[in-house]
Amino acid sequence: MERPPALTMEELGRRLGAEFPEAFAPENGLAITAVWYGGCRVRQPFRPSSLRPGGTISGVTLMMLADVSMYVAVLASIGWMPLAVTTNLTINFLRKPPPAALHAECRLLKLGKRLAVGEIAIGSDGVAGPLAHATSTYSIPRTEIGTIIPSP
Amino acid sequence: MERPPALTMEELGRRLGAEFPEAFAPENGLAITAVWYGGCRVRQPFRPSSLRPGGTISGVTLMMLADVSMYVAVLASIGWMPLAVTTNLTINFLRKPPPAALHAECRLLKLGKRLAVGEIAIGSDGVAGPLAHATSTYSIPRTEIGTIIPSP
Amino acid sequence: MERPPALTMEELGRRLGAEFPEAFAPENGLAITAVWYGGCRVRQPFRPSSLRPGGTISGVTLMMLADVSMYVAVLASIGWMPLAVTTNLTINFLRKPPPAALHAECRLLKLGKRLAVGEIAIGSDGVAGPLAHATSTYSIPRTEIGTIIPSP
Amino acid sequence: MERPPALTMEELGRRLGAEFPEAFAPENGLAITAVWYGGCRVRQPFRPSSLRPGGTISGVTLMMLADVSMYVAVLASIGWMPLAVTTNLTINFLRKPPPAALHAECRLLKLGKRLAVGEIAIGSDGVAGPLAHATSTYSIPRTEIGTIIPSP
Numbered sequence: 001m002e003r004p005p006a007l008t009m010e011e012l013g014r015r016l017g018a019e020f021p022e023a024f025a026p027e028n029g030l031a032i033t034a035v036w037y038g039g040c041r042v043r044q045p046f047r048p049s050s051l052r053p054g055g056t057i058s059g060v061t062l063m064m065l066a067d068v069s070m071y072v073a074v075l076a077s078i079g080w081m082p083l084a085v086t087t088n089l090t091i092n093f094l095r096k097p098p099p100a101a102l103h104a105e106c107r108l109l110k111l112g113k114r115l116a117v118g119e120i121a122i123g124s125d126g127v128a129g130p131l132a133h134a135t136s137t138y139s140i141p142r143t144e145i146g147t148i149i150p151s152p
Numbered sequence: 153m154e155r156p157p158a159l160t161m162e163e164l165g166r167r168l169g170a171e172f173p174e175a176f177a178p179e180n181g182l183a184i185t186a187v188w189y190g191g192c193r194v195r196q197p198f199r200p201s202s203l204r205p206g207g208t209i210s211g212v213t214l215m216m217l218a219d220v221s222m223y224v225a226v227l228a229s230i231g232w233m234p235l236a237v238t239t240n241l242t243i244n245f246l247r248k249p250p251p252a253a254l255h256a257e258c259r260l261l262k263l264g265k266r267l268a269v270g271e272i273a274i275g276s277d278g279v280a281g282p283l284a285h286a287t288s289t290y291s292i293p294r295t296e297i298g299t300i301i302p303s304p
Numbered sequence: 305m306e307r308p309p310a311l312t313m314e315e316l317g318r319r320l321g322a323e324f325p326e327a328f329a330p331e332n333g334l335a336i337t338a339v340w341y342g343g344c345r346v347r348q349p350f351r352p353s354s355l356r357p358g359g360t361i362s363g364v365t366l367m368m369l370a371d372v373s374m375y376v377a378v379l380a381s382i383g384w385m386p387l388a389v390t391t392n393l394t395i396n397f398l399r400k401p402p403p404a405a406l407h408a409e410c411r412l413l414k415l416g417k418r419l420a421v422g423e424i425a426i427g428s429d430g431v432a433g434p435l436a437h438a439t440s441t442y443s444i445p446r447t448e449i450g451t452i453i454p455s456p
Numbered sequence: 457m458e459r460p461p462a463l464t465m466e467e468l469g470r471r472l473g474a475e476f477p478e479a480f481a482p483e484n485g486l487a488i489t490a491v492w493y494g495g496c497r498v499r500q501p502f503r504p505s506s507l508r509p510g511g512t513i514s515g516v517t518l519m520m521l522a523d524v525s526m527y528v529a530v531l532a533s534i535g536w537m538p539l540a541v542t543t544n545l546t547i548n549f550l551r552k553p554p555p556a557a558l559h560a561e562c563r564l565l566k567l568g569k570r571l572a573v574g575e576i577a578i579g580s581d582g583v584a585g586p587l588a589h590a591t592s593t594y595s596i597p598r599t600e601i602g603t604i605i606p607s608p
Contacts, residue, residue: 019204021201022210022212049173049174050174052171052172053170053171053234054235058172059219059241060175060212060215060216063219063241064212064215067211083206085211085248086245088243088441089215089241090241090242090243090394091240092239092565092566092591093237093238093239093240094566094573095566109548109550109585109586109589110550110586114418115391117589119575129565130565130566133565135546135548135591137391137548139418139419239571239573239593240593242439244414244421246414246421247414261396261398261434261437262399262434266570266595269396269398269437281414282413285421285423287396287437289543289544289593294598322509323508323509324508325505326506326516353478354478356475357474357475358539362478363523363542363545364478364520367516367519367520367545368516371515371519386509386510389552390515390549391549392548392549393515393545393546394546395544396543400541
């Protein structure tokens with residue numbers, strides 16, 4: 001997939017701040033670190049509020065990161081489409097997340113007219129091997145030709 | 153499954169407040185409304201902070217509710233076991249969640265020595281049919297006979 | 305869902321024999337035992353060829369039964385739609401299947417214009433509790449109004 | 457993972473012929489084409505009996521290939537362990553399989569003492585991109601140290 005992304009990192013960051021205030025609140029520090037046609041990388045700095053007893057990071061934090069990564073990868077590939085919605089997410093938790101920054105890489109396996117399917121690997125600084133692996137499906141709303149809203 | 157639950161709602165609520173401060177912070181209002189051997193019901197009042205543009209509730213809110221419900225159902229059935237961890241969660245998003253309270257019901261499909269598998273249906277006040285359906289697997293740490301820590 | 309099914313058991317059986325010769329070959333004995341708008345029940349008699357060492361039934365046999373049940377439930381609800389295809393299937397294997405007949409019940413959780421989502425419980429004669437639980441998504445092809453091919 | 461596989465392709469082929477007679481019947485032509493510590497490749501030649509109307513290959517054929525690949529990858533990594541069982545399989549169907557040979561590659565994401573988790577990509581000769589993607593979990597029976605049955 002040699003096409004350029006449909007939205008730049010900066011455009012994505014600005015729009016997602018409005019779309020996902022919970023995830024993209026500035027104090028969370030969630031950052032898109034790379035986007036391309038068909039995928040992206042997202043980084044979540046360590047937040048003490050996501051710690052669980054035993055010093056691991058909550059599963060919800062990993063699920064949010066998987067979901068956000070998939071959304072960014074879809075938008076980076078089809079352009080701004082606020083009605084695209086997750087229809088399915090499957091996550092396998094593989095290793096205990098240490099109290100450290102998380103990074104996710106999403107890669108689209110399919111980008112159809114109606115459905116996009118991607119896989120997401122979540123890792124942590126200083127841990128070999130993935131902490132979690134997810135697959136997710138997005139439903140893409142049908143639009144008339146030409147009605148995909150261009151990014152401003 | 154006619155056995156009584158291994159922990160009461162009150163015990164579960166107290167312990168989860170310490171275990172999942174994010175989810176069970178008093179301002180969230182998350183409440184266990186029923187527990188039995190093999191299942192539970194949990195209620196999440198509406199929180200404006202979980203709204204997304206368009207007036208729907210974020211997918212992360214639903215995933216957290218599914219995960220918490222499964223945890224409560226497992227603990228209600230095997231007793232306090234802080235090392236039990238989610239290994240898999242699959243969620244299908246079925247309908248747009250309106251800005252209203254959510255309720256989840258978890259039912260264990262299997263409660264083995266090593267794995268517990270459950271299904272969770274999430275609904276909303278005033279909506280017919282489920283908003284989301286999840287299945288989840290928990291890995292149960294091996295303990296010597298008699299070492300399941302009794303609730304205080 | 306009080307509507308009658310869109311196809312009768314007899315119509316479904318005849319069409320599926322042509323559509324899924326592997327599954328519905330007469331020697332397999334696979335039989336639709338009930339259909340309604342939104343669901344169905346399917347029965348797979350015991351076949352020695354599906355045995356694995358140790359006397360259990362192969363996982364593939366259960367996956368096929370889940371997939372067929374979902375297809376029958378979708379067609380029973382929307383009518384004959386040969387281009388409907390599975391997009392996702394998640395199955396949890398819960399108990400060892402003994403060498404006996406299997407029965408599956410599928411219940412649609414959502415029947416939208418583009419996607420149908422259902423859950424399938426698979427049991428066995430003489431075993432309490434489900435042997436396997438699956439969820440599955442079907443993509444429903446878009447048709448112009450009136451073009452759903454009526455059953456003959 | 458630089459360790460050698462715990463079983464060779466030849467050992468695996470011989471044992472699987474006995475273990476999975478349905479899948480490994482010689483007339484099926486299913487063949488292990490590579491194994492290593494942590495993964496494998498498996499090839500399923502085209503069989504007319506797996507065709508569905510429209511000229512595509514049945515979903516069951518793909519699910520069987522995913523399940524077999526995971527089993528081979530697990531055994532190639534831990535040695536002969538006949539009681540290892542699938543506990544979960546999630547498959548996304550991405551593209552229509554043309555009437556041609558299928559090939560699967562399985563890669564273990566985690567190989568723990570109790571659970572192995574892997575992902576499987578299924579492709580077809582002459583098609584760019586995966587036809588299906590699966591993740592699967594195996595439960596590994598607990599054995600006393602030293603009791604893993606060595607391959608003969």
